[in-house]
Structure formats: structure tokens, C-alpha cells
Amino acid sequence: MRQAISGLPGPFWWLWTSTLISRLGSFVAPFLVLYLTTERGYSASFAGLVTALFGAGGAAASVVGGMLADRVGRRTTLLVAHVAAAGLTAALGFADQPLLIAVLACAAGAASSASRPVVQTVMADVVPPADRVRAFSLYYWAVNVGFGLAAASAGFISSYGYRWLFLIEAAATLLAALVVATGLPETMTDPADTEGEGVDEKSTGLRMVLRDRPFLAAVGLSFLLIVVFQQAAAGLPVAMDRDGLTAAQYGLVISLNGILIVALQLPLGRRLEGSNPGRLLVLASLLCGGGFGLNALAGGAAVYALAVVVWTLGEIVHSPVNMSLIARFSSNTNRGRFQGIHALSWATATMAAPLCAGIVIDRFGPDTLWAACTVLGVCAAVGYWALLLRKPDRHRRTPHPTAGTVRLRRTLRHPPPSTPPHTPPLPRTPSPEE
Numbered sequence: 001m002r003q004a005i006s007g008l009p010g011p012f013w014w015l016w017t018s019t020l021i022s023r024l025g026s027f028v029a030p031f032l033v034l035y036l037t038t039e040r041g042y043s044a045s046f047a048g049l050v051t052a053l054f055g056a057g058g059a060a061a062s063v064v065g066g067m068l069a070d071r072v073g074r075r076t077t078l079l080v081a082h083v084a085a086a087g088l089t090a091a092l093g094f095a096d097q098p099l100l101i102a103v104l105a106c107a108a109g110a111a112s113s114a115s116r117p118v119v120q121t122v123m124a125d126v127v128p129p130a131d132r133v134r135a136f137s138l139y140y141w142a143v144n145v146g147f148g149l150a151a152a153s154a155g156f157i158s159s160y161g162y163r164w165l166f167l168i169e170a171a172a173t174l175l176a177a178l179v180v181a182t183g184l185p186e187t188m189t190d191p192a193d194t195e196g197e198g199v200d201e202k203s204t205g206l207r208m209v210l211r212d213r214p215f216l217a218a219v220g221l222s223f224l225l226i227v228v229f230q231q232a233a234a235g236l237p238v239a240m241d242r243d244g245l246t247a248a249q250y251g252l253v254i255s256l257n258g259i260l261i262v263a264l265q266l267p268l269g270r271r272l273e274g275s276n277p278g279r280l281l282v283l284a285s286l287l288c289g290g291g292f293g294l295n296a297l298a299g300g301a302a303v304y305a306l307a308v309v310v311w312t313l314g315e316i317v318h319s320p321v322n323m324s325l326i327a328r329f330s331s332n333t334n335r336g337r338f339q340g341i342h343a344l345s346w347a348t349a350t351m352a353a354p355l356c357a358g359i360v361i362d363r364f365g366p367d368t369l370w371a372a373c374t375v376l377g378v379c380a381a382v383g384y385w386a387l388l389l390r391k392p393d394r395h396r397r398t399p400h401p402t403a404g405t406v407r408l409r410r411t412l413r414h415p416p417p418s419t420p421p422h423t424p425p426l427p428r429t430p431s432p433e434e
Contacts, residue, residue, distance in 0.1 A: 066340020289377015
């Protein structure tokens with residue numbers, strides 16, 4: 001544990017703490033459908049529409065949040081997003097008109113998701129490249145621990161009224177904003193800091209990001225694997241139900257995913273440092289595709305549990321290494337835009353996975369879905385090999401002497417008074433008397 005957490009800068013830990021706090025209060029998204037159908041009495045179709053709007057707002061805000069992080073500043077964007085998310089989440093809990101609920105859900109999803117690319121941008125700003133895999137492993141560990149504890153406690157809290165879920169999440173988000181305001185400095189690079197990098201305003205726009213073919217290839221490969229990972233919530237429960245397994249058995253099987261991430265993410269993240277990212281991502285893709293492919297052989301809970309172990313190992317390897325790879329594509333001046341596009345692909349895959357699972361299972365059966373997951377995993381492995389191993393230097397940026405870490409700016413922007421260079425005194429000629 002000491003090796004996993006040592007050597008990381010202070011701003012990282014302030015951001016890590018705020019992320020853990022906000023995730024510990026993430027109640028609304030997982031329980032939004034139950035709230036609308038059970039507590040408010042709306043139909044399942046309306047609940048599905050509201051949930052889709054929540055996700056659509058988050059997808060659009062991912063790009064906007066990244067752009068604002070590069071233009072306005074990381075710290076300012078985070079604070080505005082957190083405060084807006086807290087207010088909109090609380091308002092959603094008190095809304096009683098269908099149209100108002102739909103609008104607030106879309107806005108709350110946008111505000112909640114706008115901070116995610118900014119968080120990863122700040123981590124890439126303050127953590128040196130050699131430590132990023134370990135830092136992103138710690139971040140992913142905090143996300144899963146917070147979400148797991150929130151999901152476990154939300155059912156208990158909802159017994160006192162679903163409105164408490166909205167209020168507690170709003171309070172946790174405000175507390176996360178307070179942590180950011182207290183300890184996180186602005187990490188956006190000053191324009192003067194990029195004079196030696198040859199960076200101009202035209203080279204930092206969103207159009208330049210969309211023309212970066214290696215980056216878009218990495219985002220596309222990540223999209224394929226995220227679609228596969230999301231089948232744990234989309235296709236797996238349906239397949240287990242068709243095999244005659246109960247919801248309780250599904251809960252026990254899928255809980256292995258969280259348990260393994262909590263137990264293995266930190267020690268494995270420490271060991272992944274210094275390894276070839278291309279090889280790790282190829283391995284993670286094969287574990288992901290093979291793990292979900294094992295579900296085709298399952299008829300009971302034991303084989304399903306074994307499959308969860310296999311693809312969870314792929315998830316543990318893929319997530320931090322992929323986030324570190326995305327950070328390597330960008331420079332200090334456009335990092336938010338790169339992270340925003342990557343977050344958009346994540347949100348899009350999260351929405352596309354359930355739709356694809358439903359269509360494939362209804363028409364062809366669960367085994368076809370698992371075969372497709374295996375094919376996607378193999379395709380991702382081949383893609384990562386072609387992108388990172390066939391020509392290993394193609395995806396690397398030419399580093400600037402100050403790249404990897406940036407100077408942290410406080411509110412006071414006046415430079416300290418300059419000190420004239422020291423000039424040694426000239427030798428003195430002795431006088432005749434001397």
C-alpha cells in the first residue's frame with residue numbers, strides 16, 4: 001500500500017478525495033428508474049425516457065466540460081459543475097411534473113458528467129507520465145469503492161424516502177466542491193509556458209483533436225471494450241435469468257467484479273508501471289473478450305463467476321493503462337478536449353450497450369451475444385497491436401522539457417520581482433601607496 005500511494009503530488013490527493021466523496025453519494029443514477037416507477041408511479045417507458053435523457057445530457061456535457069477546462073480553467077470548471085450538479089439533483093427530487101422531471105434529469109446528467117473529463121485532465125496535469133498508470137489505478141479504485149458503498153447503502157436510505165437519495169447526493173457533491181475549493185490549485189498552463197512548444201491557438205481547437213487519427217483509433221478501440229464491459233449490466237442478467245438463475249445469484253456473481261477491483265486494483269496498478277502499454281492493452285482486450293465468451297459455456301452460477309473473474313482482470317488492466325494512453329496523446333494546452341472526446345465515447349458506449357444486447361438476445365439468443373463480445377475483444381487486441389506495437393513510437397508526442405508536470409497557478413498572478421544576475425566584481429588595481 002505504501003508503494004501504491006507514495007510519491008504522488010498533493011493536488012492529486014485533493015482531487016482523489018473529492019472524487020471519493022462524490023462517488024460515495026452517487027445514489028440517483030442507479031435508482032432513478034425505481035424512484036420514478038415505484039415512488040412516483042410513472043410508467044416504465046417514461047422512466048426509460050428520463051434515464052436516457054440523463055445519459056444524453058451527460059454525453060453532450062463531456063465534450064463541453066473538456067473544452068471549458070482548456071478555455072476557462074480546470075478548477076473553475078470543476079467548481080461550477082459540482083455546484084450546478086448539486087442544485088439540479090436536489091431540484092429533481094422535488095419536481096412533480098413530467099416535463100420538469102425530464103428537463104431536470106437531462107440538466108442534472110449534464111452537470112454531473114461535465115466534471116469527469118476535467119478530473120482526468122487535472123490528474124494528467126499534475127502527475128508525471130511515469131506515475132500516471134498508478135495514479136489512474138488509485139482513481140479507478142476510488143470510483144469503484146465509492147459507487148459500491150453508495151449502491152449498498154442506497155436501498156437502506158430509500159426506506160426512509162427516495163427524496164433523501166437526492167438530498168444526500170447533492171450534499172456530497174457540495175462537499176466535493178468544498179474540497180476542490182480548499183486544496184486544488186489551478187493547473188491549466190499559462191500561454192507563456194508554451195512558447196517553447198510551438199503551440200498556437202489554431203493547434204488547440206477541437207478540430208485539431210478530431211483530426212488526430214491515432215487518438216481517434218485509441219478512442220474507437222476503447223469504445224469497443226466499453227460496449228463489451230457494459231454487458232455485465234445489460235446482457236448478463238438476462239442470460240442468467242434464461243438459465244433459471246435467480247436475481248440473488250446474479251447479485252452474488254456480479255459482486256465479484258467489485259470485490260476483485262477493490263482487492264487487486266492497487267497492487268496490480270503498482271506493478272503495471274513501466275510495462276509496455278501496448279502489450280498490456282492487448283492482454284486486457286483478450287481477457288475481456290475471452291471472459292465474456294466463457295458465458296456461452298455457462299449453465300450455472302459457478303461458470304458465470306469464473307467468467308467474471310477473467311473479464312474483471314481485463315478491466316483492472318485496461319482502465320488505468322487506457323486513461324494514461326489518452327493523456328499521452330495531448331499536450332498541456334488541449335488536454336481537456338482530448339479527455340472530453342474520450343468521455344463522450346464512454347457515455348455513448350454506455351447507452352449503446354443495452355440496446356445492442358436487447359436486439360441480439362431477442363433475435364439470436366445469449367450465445368450469439370457472447371460470441372460477438374469475443375469477436376470485439378479480439379478486434380480490439382488486434383487494433384491495439386497495430387496502433388502501439390507494430391510502430392511503437394507512432395502514438396508518442398514529442399515531449400517538451402516541462403511536459404508531464406505543469407506549474408500550478410494560484411489566484412495571485414503577479415510574478416515575483418526579478419533579481420538581477422550576479423556579476424563578479426572586477427579585480428582592483430592597488431594604489432602606489434599600497
